[in-house]
Amino acid sequence: MSSLIEYDSNTQLEPSGMAHDHAAGAGQTNLLELAWQARWLLLLTVLTGLGAAWILLQRVEPRFTSVSRLYIERNMPRILEQEVQLGNSASYLYTQAELIRSTPVLAAAAEQGENASLETFRDVDNRVAFLRKNIDVQVGQNDDIINVSAELANSADAAQLVNSVVEAYISKYAEERRTDTVEVLTILRNEKQRRDAELEARRQELIEFRQQNAALAVQVGEENVITKRFSSLAQELDRVELELLDAKARYNRTKSMYETPSQRPFLLELASSQQQVANEIRSESQLSLDLENKIRDLDLQIASLQSTWGDGHPRVRIMLESREKLQARLDKQQADIEKNKEAIVSAYVETMSQEYQLLEQKRAELQRNYDSQFKLALQVNSQAAKLALLEESLARTARLTDILDERIKEVNLIEDVGAMNVSILEVAGPTTVPTYPNRTRFLGVGGLLGGLVGFGLAWLRNLMDHRLKSIDEIAQVLQLPVLGALPLSSERANDRKGRSAIGTVLLTHPRSTAAEAFRTLRTAIHFGLARDDAKIICVTSPSPGDGKSTVASNMAIAMAQADQRVLLIDADMRKPTQHTIFEVTCEQGLSTVLTERRPVRELIVSTEVVNLDLLPCGVCPANPVELLNNGFFSELLDKLRLDYDKIVIDSPPVMPVADARVIAAQTDATILVLRADRSTRRMSVASRDELWKVHAQRIGVVVNAVPARQQSSYSSGYGYGGYGAYGHAGGSYGESAYQLDAYPANGRRQKGLAISAKAETPSTDPAETSEIST
Known part of the structure; x- marks a missing residue:
């Protein structure tokens, strides 16, 4: 008789303790199949949701939305060297949106005379809070347009309140920007007068100094000869001092490593970075390695001969003598390598010391020349230094004066056109079509919620149904054909x-x-x-x-x-x-x-x-x-x-x-x-x-x-029940x-x-x- 159960060799039978959990996972139904099985329930819940949404539509009070569209262009003057463009930035537009909804603007809009008798304000105690709640200000995502809107039950009141808020914003903040521009222009003009007087004084002082020191006219290019030489010495001295510091650090580090035996191998690696030293060490190491390989080969041959002829055989003794000679050569070679390594390390330390000493001598010589030239420059060219200082002061004052002239011209233009240009692209008007409630959205949400409820009920029913539902599920759960x-x-x-x-x-x-x-x-x-x-x-x-x-x-x-x-x-x-x-x-x-x-x-x-x-x-x-x-x-x-x-x-x-x-x-x-x-x-x-x-x-x-209704598709699902x-x-x-x-x-x-x-x-x-x- 055959084995207990015939099954595929690749199939591993699960323990019964796990079979129930596996069956629960196998019993999960495809979502589309679950929806099809519960299609009548889904249809009922969707219709119920649509009916509820329709009833709610009939009871909700309609609301109308009025919108005003603004384009705000900022024209601010640049102050001296300020090059940052503060124009149509996103942060600026969001700031203006908050200003439109600010308390001063809303209070000004609420206090306008034509708004006092609005039906919308009839039972409102705090009109500013009412406007803050119902006025919505949005900045366009793909443009620089600000949309000011209000959604109210009265379409005419919504349009009037939106236009009042826009007018209050323009009158309060846009006009203040013009005042700020005038103040900036006044400051720039006063500064221009002071800089003009300073420029004239610098120019007169320079003329008088040149008349008193006519010998300063001898120059190489635009620089005095002694000053130029002193500058070159200073640059060279700085470069040598930096190299000296670097050489000193390398020498101290090398000396410390040399005095510490455990650090000498690392010092040898530094010395081996030179090509000639590296080739020499590599050559000696290769020779030592060759000798070791030869000794290893002789050991193998000796062991073979000893196992065959014994220790006293002449060929064995000859091989042993050859090995002793090779071992002596290897020991001598390794001793030479160690001596060479020590010599290389010592030479490397000595090289670092000589480099450091050479730079020290060079720095001392440059320092002497620098001190001498410095004294000479002080004695001969003190007047030239003062002349250069006067020329530099005159040039700087002239540049500042030119910049002030340019800024004053820009501010004059901005004063004519205004610091902030507000364009009303669209004036708010009353609408006849309500924006709330949206029939399509209400019905869509109602149908969607009804469908979700129906699908949830179907899923819950399927979850509580423990019957085997398909041929595939039976084969998977029971692991039987x-x-x-x-x-x-x-x-x-x-x-x-x-x-x-x-x-x-x-x-x-x-x-x-x-x-x-x-x-x-x-x-x-x-x-x-x-x-x-x-x-x-x-x-x-x-x-x-x-x-x-x-x-x-x-x-x-x-x-x-x-x-x-x-x-x-x-x-x-x-x-x-x-x-x-x-x-x-x-x-x-x-x-x-x-x-x-x-x-x-x-x-x-x-x-x-x-x-x-x-x-x-x-x-x-x-x-x-x-x-x-x-x-x-x-x-x-x-x-x-x-x-x-x-x-x-x-x-x-x-x-x-x-x-x-x-x-x-x-x-x-x-x-x-x-x-x-x-x-x-x-x-x-x-x-x-x-x-x-x-x-x-x-x-x-x-x-x-x-x-019979499942015979054509029973492989994809049918239900089973309990027993009596x-x-x-x-x-x-x-x-x-x-x-x-x-x-x-x-x-x-x-x-x-x-x-x-x-x-x-x-x-x-x-x-x-x-x-x-x-």
């Missing part, structure tokens, strides 16, 4: 005739969609699950009412119609159904064989289907689990295996009782029947885990009772020992797990309680 999906039958199983028709649909409706679905299921079971080595197939379901008996009977008929000898065993000794489907008596059957040990062939009933035999359940016993677990049932299956090609066992549901787990552990394959619109993720995963615990082999899934009571003659299944035991971390099932079940009638006799271990 889905063999097929069967349509919902139009027959009703309210009486024996209806149950018989549903259970033998391949006979009563051989050309129906359901019959073709069972034939497809037969093919899928043969090629994808059972194959020839799996003769005994257990058909079960998570809970009662999933249709496992109907699937078992029709599947047995389909196999029989394929020229296979098939035996259908009704092992549901809690609530048998197969005798009703095939309309036979149920007085004797499987329970009779297990309790009385009668020959099974005497109790097998032939059906009207060729190649199909039926073993009914018989009288329902009080202890079905013990009968199935005593070993005789397994022996019975082994005997029947020799007489039939396929044996289909209709077993009880997995979760209510332990019968199905006992039967599944003794069969070659197990089919788990799930019911559309009913089976939940938790129940299905629990059933799969229970079958895994007993090592049920080749588990496959069949989806039963798919509604399941009993016989007022009784019910025994209590299941099922628990959601967590799997180990490696994702494999634990072996040796036991499943226990209690009989219908409580008993204190230990013999009446059975435990199955696999």
Whole structure:
């Protein structure tokens, strides 16, 4: 027999403790699919939102907006050397916008005579606060236009108040800018007069000084000879002093490193930066490395010869002598290298010292020449220095006077046109179309909110729905192959005739969609699950009412119609159904064989289907689990295996009782029947885990009772539900020992797990309680 479960080698089975969480994630529905499933709910909520928005539109008081558009151009004079353009900057426009909404402007607008009798101000105590609340000032994002607007219930009042605010702003701030320009012009003119007098005084002083010192006319270019030489010496002295400081720092650092033995390797690296020294060190190091390689090769040869000839062999002694000579050369070479390194370091330190001393001598010589030239310049050219100072003062005063002349001309122009030019591009006027409420926006927001509420309700409903909704979700959650999906039958199983028709649909409706679905299921079971080595197939379901008996009977008929000898065993000794489907008596059957040990062939009933035999359940016993677990049932299956090609066992549901787990552990394959619109993720995963615990082999899934409206798209979604009571003659299944035991971390099932079940009638006799271990 094959392994417990056949699955793809790349698929890792998840532990049952994680299966529920994984199933919850797999159950999430695509948003578009969720919206389509809840389309009527969404339509209802959207219509409700639109209706609410329409009612609100009828009750809201309309408001009208009046707008005035301003263009403010700033013309400010430049003061002396100020070159910053203060014109149409963004910060300036925002400042003007705040000034328009300032308290002085709003108060001036509110106090205008024509605004006193406005209907808008009738019940307003604080008019300035009212204007600040309702007047909106915005600066254009893509232009330099300022928009002043007001939104009020009275269109005419809104236009009048906006125009009043604009007029108050122009009269208060724009006129003040002209006054500021006049003050600036007055300051510039006074400064110009003072600078003119200073310029004339500087010019007269320079003329008198030149007349008194006529010898200063001898110059080289525009500079005196002695002054030029003194300047050159000063520049050279500064350069040498900087080089001396640098040389001193390098010498002190080199000396400190030389006196510290641990720092000498770094000093050697500094000395090696010279190309000649680097080549010398590299050459000696390469020679030493070559000698080491030769010694290493000789060691290998000596070791080889010693292992072959011994230590006393002549060739070994010759090789040892050669190695000693090479080692002596290597030691001498390394000693020479160390001496050379020491000499290089010493030479590098000496070079730094000589460089420092040379710069020190050069600085001293330049300092002597500089001092001498400085004295000479003071003695001979004191008048020239004073002359240069007078000329510089005259030139600076002249430049300031010219700048003042230019600024005065600019301010004169600004005084004529105004410091700030305010252009009213659009005057506010009353409008007839209300801007609030916006019908399109109100209806759009109402519809959007209604859609969001509807989608939220649909999402909440989907979140609380734990049913498996698609073939892909079943395969992903259960990690089992889905063999097929069967349509919902139009027959009703309210009486024996209806149950018989549903259970033998391949006979009563051989050309129906359901019959073709069972034939497809037969093919899928043969090629994808059972194959020839799996003769005994257990058909079960998570809970009662999933249709496992109907699937078992029709599947047995389909196999029989394929020229296979098939035996259908009704092992549901809690609530048998197969005798009703095939309309036979149920007085004797499987329970009779297990309790009385009668020959099974005497109790097998032939059906009207060729190649199909039926073993009914018989009288329902009080202890079905013990009968199935005593070993005789397994022996019975082994005997029947020799007489039939396929044996289909209709077993009880997995979760209510332990019968199905006992039967599944003794069969070659197990089919788990799930019911559309009913089976939940938790129940299905629990059933799969229970079958895994007993090592049920080749588990496959069949989806039963798919509604007709979902047959064309059931692979993308259908719902399942819960289950009700399941009993016989007022009784019910025994209590299941099922628990959601967590799997180990490696994702494999634990072996040796036991499943226990209690009989219908409580008993204190230990013999009446059975435990199955696999």
